[in-house]
Amino acid sequence: xxxxxxxxxxxxxxxxxxxxxxxxxxxxxxxxxxxxxxxxxxxxxxxxxxxxxxxxxxxxxxxxxxxxxxxxxxxxxxxxxxxxxxxxxxxxxxxxxxxxxxxxxxxxxxxxxxxxxxxxxxxxxxxxxxxxxxxxxxxxxxxxxxxxxxxxxxxxxxxxxxxxxxxxxxxxxxx
Amino acid sequence: xxxxxxxxxxxxxxxxxxxxxxxxxxxxxxxxxxxxxxxxxxxxxxxxxxxxxxxxxxxxxxxxxxxxxxxxxxxxxxxxxxxxxxxxxxxxxxxxxxxxxxxxxxxxxxxxxxxxxxxxxxxxxxxxxxxxxxxxxxxxxxxxxxxxxxxxxxxxxxxxxxxxxxxxxxxxxxxxxxxxxxxxxxxxxxxxxxxxxxxxxxxxxxxxxxxxxxxxxxxxxxxxxxxxxxxxxxxxxxxxxxxxxxxxxxxxxxxxxxxxxxxxxxxxxxxxxxxxxxxxxxxxxxxxxxxx
Numbered sequence: 001x002x003x004x005x006x007x008x009x010x011x012x013x014x015x016x017x018x019x020x021x022x023x024x025x026x027x028x029x030x031x032x033x034x035x036x037x038x039x040x041x042x043x044x045x046x047x048x049x050x051x052x053x054x055x056x057x058x059x060x061x062x063x064x065x066x067x068x069x070x071x072x073x074x075x076x077x078x079x080x081x082x083x084x085x086x087x088x089x090x091x092x093x094x095x096x097x098x099x100x101x102x103x104x105x106x107x108x109x110x111x112x113x114x115x116x117x118x119x120x121x122x123x124x125x126x127x128x129x130x131x132x133x134x135x136x137x138x139x140x141x142x143x144x145x146x147x148x149x150x151x152x153x154x155x156x157x158x159x160x161x162x163x164x165x166x167x168x169x170x171x172x173x174x175x
Numbered sequence: 176x177x178x179x180x181x182x183x184x185x186x187x188x189x190x191x192x193x194x195x196x197x198x199x200x201x202x203x204x205x206x207x208x209x210x211x212x213x214x215x216x217x218x219x220x221x222x223x224x225x226x227x228x229x230x231x232x233x234x235x236x237x238x239x240x241x242x243x244x245x246x247x248x249x250x251x252x253x254x255x256x257x258x259x260x261x262x263x264x265x266x267x268x269x270x271x272x273x274x275x276x277x278x279x280x281x282x283x284x285x286x287x288x289x290x291x292x293x294x295x296x297x298x299x300x301x302x303x304x305x306x307x308x309x310x311x312x313x314x315x316x317x318x319x320x321x322x323x324x325x326x327x328x329x330x331x332x333x334x335x336x337x338x339x340x341x342x343x344x345x346x347x348x349x350x351x352x353x354x355x356x357x358x359x360x361x362x363x364x365x366x367x368x369x370x371x372x373x374x375x376x377x378x379x380x381x382x383x384x385x386x387x388x389x390x391x392x393x394x395x396x397x398x399x400x401x402x403x404x405x406x407x408x409x410x411x412x413x414x415x416x417x418x419x420x421x422x423x424x425x426x427x428x429x430x431x432x433x434x435x436x437x438x439x440x441x442x443x444x445x446x447x448x449x450x451x452x453x454x455x456x457x458x459x460x461x462x463x464x465x466x467x
Contacts, residue, residue, distance in 0.1 A: 067390070072415045075278040075425035079345060083446050084420030090281065090339050091463045097284050101335040103463035108331050117465075136293050137331075 109141045223253045223437075228445070229452045234259035239357070241364050241437070245371060247381050255364050255437070261447050262357050264350045271355075274348035274424040277340040285336075289329030292317070346450050352427040362433045363387065364440060368395055368416075370403035375410040388431030389413050394422060396438040419443055 080088050091103025100118035116134060123131035160166055227236055236256040243252060295317045302316050317324045356362045390413035398418045408414035419442045427433060
C-alpha cells in the first residue's frame with residue numbers, strides 16, 4: 001500500500017507526490033523495520049572548546065546619536081571666512097588630519113611624496129622599517145606610472161616646460 | 176514708505192532693557208498717545224527702524240515679526256525689515272547641495288590602509304613543490320588569492336579630500352538657506368536671549384507652545400551668552416547655541432528652526448552685503464606651509 005510521505009515538506013509549486021511502501025504493525029505504520037542506524041542521532045553538540053572556532057556575532061549596534069555636541073555643531077566654523085575673521089584659513093580648521101595632510105589633496109603618489117618631505121628624516125633615523133616601506137612604495141608607483149602602462153603616442157599632447165613659450169598651434173602629428 | 180517711530184521714548188516705559196541697541200530715528204512720534212502704562216499688553220506692534228545698506232533696486236524690504244523669550248506668552252514687539260538680497264533670493268538648490276557636500280568632505284580623512292606585498296612577512300618560498308602533490312600550484316603563501324594574503328589595489332594610507340569652495344558659492348549657499356528657512360516660516364527674530372529662569376523646562380514649554388520645532392539653532396552676535404540660555408540649551412537635546420561666525424548651511428538645514436537676535440541679524444547682513452556688493456577679486460587662500 002502506498003501512503004504519502006512523512007518526510008518534511010518543502011514549500012514548492014510542484015505537484016510531485018512521494019509515496020513510500022510501508023506496512024502496519026500494532027496500529028502504526030513502520031518504516032525500515034530492523035534497521036539500526038550507526039550515526040549520531042542525539043541533539044546539537046556543544047562547541048568544541050579545544051578548536052579555535054569562536055562564534056560569529058553580529059557587529060555591535062552603534063547608536064548614531066544625532067544630537068551630541070559634536071554632531072549638532074558639525075561644520076560650525078566653515079563660513080568664518082565670510083562672517084568673521086577674514087584671516088582664518090580652512091586648512092587650520094582640519095583637526096583630525098596628519099600634519100603632512102593639512103590643507104592638501106592629491107593622488108596616492110603625491111601623498112607619499114609629501115609625507116617623505118615632512119617626515120623622511122625622522123623616519124630614516126627612528127623608524128627604519130616604515131621609511132623603507134614608504135620609499136619602496138614610491139619607487140613602485142613611479143615605475144608603474146612612467147613605464148608600465150602603455151601610452152598611446154597619438155593621444156599624448158606635447159608638453160612645454162615652465163619657462164618656454166607656448167606654441168602658436170597644436171600639430172596633432174607631433175609625437 | 177513706512178514712517179518710523181522713535182522707540183526710545185516709548186520703550187523707556189517697558190521693562191525690556193535689551194532693545195536699546197536698535198538704531199532709532201530722531202523724528203517726533205506720531206503715535207505717542209498710545210504709549211500708556213502697561214505697554215506690553217496695550218501697545219500695538221511697533222515698527223523697528225533698521226536702515227538697510229545697499230538697498231535692492233527692484234524689491235522692497237521684507238518684514239518679519241520681532242518676538243521675545245522673556246515671557247511665555249507669544250507677544251510680538253514689532254516688525255523687522257529684512258534685506259531682499261539675502262532673504263529673497265531665488266533658491267539655488269544645486270549650490271546648496273555643493274555647500275553641504277563640501278562641508279562633509281573637506282575635513283574627511285580616510286584612514287583605511289591595506290599593506291602592499293612588500294610589507295608582508297615572507298614572500299619567498301613555494302609552500303609545496305610545483306609538481307607531485309595533487310594540489311594547485313602556488314608561488315607564495317601570501318598571494319591575493321589566499322586567505323590572509325595582500326590586497327592588490329586596496330586603500331593606501333590616510334587620504335585627504337580637502338578643497339575650498341569658492342567664496343561666491345558659499346555666500347549664495349547661505350543666502351539660499353536663509354531664504355528657504357524664512358519662506359517656510361522657520362525663522363524667528365528675537366530681541367535677546369535674556370531668560371527669566373535657568374530652568375530648561377521654561378524654554379522647552381515656550382518653544383512647544385509656539386510650535387518652534389524639536390531642534391532649534393540659536394544665534395547671537397558674540398561668543399558670550401547669558402547663563403540662563405546656556406544652561407537651558409545644554410540640558411535639552413536639539414538646542415544648540417552659536418555665535419554669528421559659526422553659522423553654516425549644514426547646521427541651518429539640520430535644525431528645524433532658526434532663532435536670531437537683532438544684533439546677530441545686523442552683523443550677518445552687514446557682512447553678507449559687503450561681500451555681495453564688493454568687487455574684490457577672490458583672494459586665493461595662501462597654501463599651508465610647505466616647510467616641515
